[in-house]
Amino acid sequence: MEPKIDGSTRFTGATDVVFTAMEDEAVLLHLSSKRYYGLNETGMRIWQMVQIGASVSEMAVALAEEYDVTEADAQDAVSALCRELLEEELITPSSSA
DSSP states (O other), rough: OOOOOOOOOOOETTTEEEEEOOSSOOEETTTTTTTTEOOHHHHHHHHHHHHTOHHHHHHHHHHHHHHHHHHHHHHHHHHHHHHHHTTTTTTEEEEOO
């Protein structure tokens, strides 16, 4: 079942994931599965906002301002990446508001 992600949804990075930022990209290493994942500049920015507890809506507003896209397009991008990160167990839904 696909997780429900809306504007108020917040996530936390999994405790067994290591993040390394480079110039315009980042690498996530999942220590349990020993798999690594590449993030482009936008994905890296979303990961950084996940780490500070931003909601999906807050991330979308920030991306819309930073990348000159509509909030709707930004929210679609945030939701899509968060779904992928959830499937790979790199993030978990957060109960904190």
